[in-house]
Amino acid sequence: MDNETRKKVELAIAWIGPLFIFAYIVFWAIMGNNLPPPNMMGMSGEELVANHYGKYQNMIAVGMIGSAVFGMLYLPWSILLAWMLRDEDGSFSLFGYMELGGGILTAWVLAFCPAIWAACAIFAHEMNPEMLKLVHVFTWFIYDTTFMITTVQLTGLGLYVVLAKSQNLFPRWTGWGAIAVGIIFMPLVLIPFVSSGPFAVNGTWNFYIVFGTWLFLFFAPFSYYMIQAVKKGSTLMPVVASSYAH
Template identity: 20%
Template sequence: MNRENQPLLLKGRRGDKQFARKIDKACIIAGYFNDLLLFGGLLIGGYLPILAPTTSVDDVLEHYRKWERGIQICGTMWVFSGITYPFFASAVSKQLKRIPGINPTLVTAWNMASMAVTMLVLIPGLFMCQAAYRLDRSPAVTSMLHDIIIIYIVVPFTPLAVQGWLVALAVYQDYAGDRDPSPSRHLFPRWVGWFSLIAPILMIPACAAHFVYSGPLAWNGVLAFWIPAISFGIQVNVMSYASFSVIDKELDHEQESLED
């Protein structure tokens, strides 16, 4: 290759890389917007605090009539999370691929779990839109739609657990393969792995919400809803922060490949 053309080609590649990093950062920021859409929507829609499971069908209908416009807005916000979460998850997936020697199966599983999480947010959002669309129907119908919405929000924690434990396993694999703690040799710090391991464990009680009607394991209880919801919010923010921080980070093995 003509040496005179090499600097121009390298400059073009660097420019492309910088543009790609800007896109990655924008996608990571979508993770923060995702939490804003979900939790902000719940506040606007009157879902926080969640109605107790023992609430009568007539009281549920009255609640939906009172919060009709807010529930419609909440449903729309949750539907829009179908945009923010895939962008966020895709950007995290790209950073996971940078971990030296990472098993591609882990990245594939992360992507599949991300698709499941997206659907688990879209579906209750659509049910919110449906529940608030016709409030002249039987109270039993509105109450049933409300139950479906809450069950979808609270119970299915498993895709989130898959994501967290995959990140923990990826970080463990990174450090197990190279005992050198130098930041230039590892993408994510160890604490990201430990947090990703523990956060899903705190969500496990949510799977019992459909067994009881009162107490901490009920769908409005501290163990079934509040702790898992906070854990999910923090988990997304932790991965957003950690991934955003490493986008511009050049690892030693990446520098070596560029020099070759």
């Protein structure tokens, strides 16, 4: 692949990041009635059907199917990001593999869980309400309490940015920000055990702070600098870039 073609492909993939986040906000947050999500641990099955799945059945079903489709866009974005995390000799770095592995698994969760919530919406009036609540809650536990896969991604990314002195793709503060977001995820383990307060599924910390910092401290800045790096043709370490030029 010649340099100009490679640059066009990388730029298209870099822009997939903003497309993913826009689509996920529309389908998962707005159409999925997740601003904030229902307080599942403080609701009965009948209340979950009456106030969530039954009330917004068609909108949630469409929103969750859309989320399952567009959630996988996180995958090519994460792959491009891992591609940029090279050691000085041009080889893939350990931290790059951490980012890649975490990104792959995170993309799967972002697509897999909404598909199950779509089924809950479609069969909301045919399932036993308590069974529907069990499936809904079980899926939320997968969605949130497996946060460590994304924390691994963020930690690998952050350590690379902070420790790779020769890289100039991302400012050091973005690396520290990525690590901080991974730590901010930790209280998600409390979701199964609380039904109110900041650590509930719809609480100040475990919803607004977690998703807000993930978006504005991690995803937005890295998407911006990825796009800028591709535009400048500087997505690789100099030694690797020179090999592509020949």
